[in-house]
Amino acid sequence: MTDSRTRLLGLIGDPVEHSLSPPLHSFLLARAGLNYCYLVFRVKRDALGAALAGVRALGIRGLNVTIPHKEAVVPLLDELTPEAEAMGAVNVISNEEGVLIGANTDGWGFLKPLEVRGVPLLERRAVVVGAGGAAAAAAHALLSAGAEVALVNRTPARARALARRLSRLGPVEAAAPPALPALLRGAELLVNATPVGMRPHVGETPVPRELLREGLIVYDLVYNPPETRLLAEARARGAVTIGGLEMLVWQGVKALEIWTGAHFGEGDVRAALDHLRGGLGDG
Ligand SMILES: NC(=O)c1ccc[n+]([C@@H]2O[C@H](COP(=O)([O-])OP(=O)(O)OC[C@H]3O[C@@H](n4cnc5c(N)ncnc54)[C@H](OP(=O)(O)O)[C@@H]3O)[C@@H](O)[C@H]2O)c1
The missing domain is CATH 3.40.50.720 (NAD(P)-binding Rossmann-like Domain)
Incomplete structure (x- = not known):
């Protein structure tokens, strides 16, 4: 359920339809009782700048970035963490009062x-x-x-x-x-x-x-x-x-820690893995 204090998180990429990020983040946010909502946005390459302007204008708290934008987004951000700088690729954007910081939690x-x-x-x-x-x-x-x-x-x-x-x-x-x-x-x-x-x-x-x-x-x-x-x-x-x-869940956990300040441990990761495996089936 959302209310007037709910903050928005999401994913930009193209395609995004089959992403596991929404079930992963929604599960962990609910488990931790955090008042955020996570949505996916299919963003074309030529709309990337407009999408980031929207993040600033709407005060969206943070985004995951996936294929094909991980590198293209780099010059559009205000700051990069050392990992993102070294990789030349960003998979997490954090909106710090209008300053967009690019991070990379994949490694x-x-x-x-x-x-x-x-x-x-x-x-x-x-x-x-x-x-x-x-x-x-x-x-x-x-x-x-x-x-x-x-x-x-x-x-x-x-x-x-x-x-x-x-x-x-x-x-x-x-x-x-x-x-x-x-x-x-x-x-x-x-x-x-x-x-x-x-x-x-x-x-x-x-x-x-x-x-x-x-x-x-x-x-x-x-x-x-x-x-x-x-x-x-x-x-x-x-x-x-x-x-x-496991990598998918841990990089997501790190992104959530950046956006919300909450800490997630091995028990949370195990529960998220069970949740996602249940959705994917074993075969
Ligand atoms: N677990 C996670 O969190 C996570 C995160 C990121 C990616 N992944 C997975 O990692 C895989 C690779 O993703 P990516 O983003 O690195 O893709 P990518 O940038 O497109 O690179 C694909 C690599 O695989 C090689 N390749 C593709 N098809 C092949 C084949 N039939 N036989 C031999 N080599 C082949 C390509 O070789 P060429 O250079 O010869 O084309 C290239 O080196 C995907 O399955 C993706 O889902 C998982």
Whole structure:
């Protein structure tokens, strides 16, 4: 229920129809008893400036930003947090009395599931498959936490470009898919940052099952379905698995903390995960 004190939050992107952000944020806001409302806004690229003027004019408290606006929004904001500045991408806008501050909680959200499992990252080797926005966030976070990163991408030139961009943060190399077996033998962590295995292509996997083993942590950023073929095969072969829904919930929790000042803990995250899994189904 809303009243005259209800504050507005939302998501801008295109498309936004299937976003999990509304059920996630609405669930956590209700759980914490916070008087906010979260809506989605499909915003075309050429309307981005007008949308932000609307945020200022209407006093909208904050927005999530998704594809294709995460980079385009950067020059339109008043300030950036150091993470957003370093990533050149914003997924959270906070309206501080008319001053729009861009933040990036994807890296933090990516690391949190590893942190709660006590996974050490310092000087550990990680293989990230993919070289798009999610791979950039994961690799950036891993390098900042002291890990060594190998980027493996279908289009190797894109992996090389990303590796060059991140190289000031720590040891990062780019490789083509044939290097995957050798790289995985020496790695502790595998991250899938491609959409391979996402619904409706649930029979596909980015990494052959023979390369998965006990002692490897397999983290799939795909969250629909919650358990991908990659994760099911990794689990069957004795690997520790982490699904993309966890990153999604943690980056959302951090955004809510920025907007509302409330704190959300592991119990809230577990409840939100159950809520979202229930909506997505298991398969
Ligand atoms: N859990 C979360 O919170 C979260 C957050 C962000 C994204 N994600 C998920 O992460 C995935 C990637 O998102 P993104 O934003 O990084 O996308 P993106 O910027 O479009 O990048 C996609 C990457 O996947 C590769 N790729 C695409 N199809 C492939 C295929 N059939 N075989 C091999 N490689 C393929 C692309 O390779 P090329 O360079 O060769 O095209 C590219 O490197 C999506 O499933 C998204 O839902 C999850």
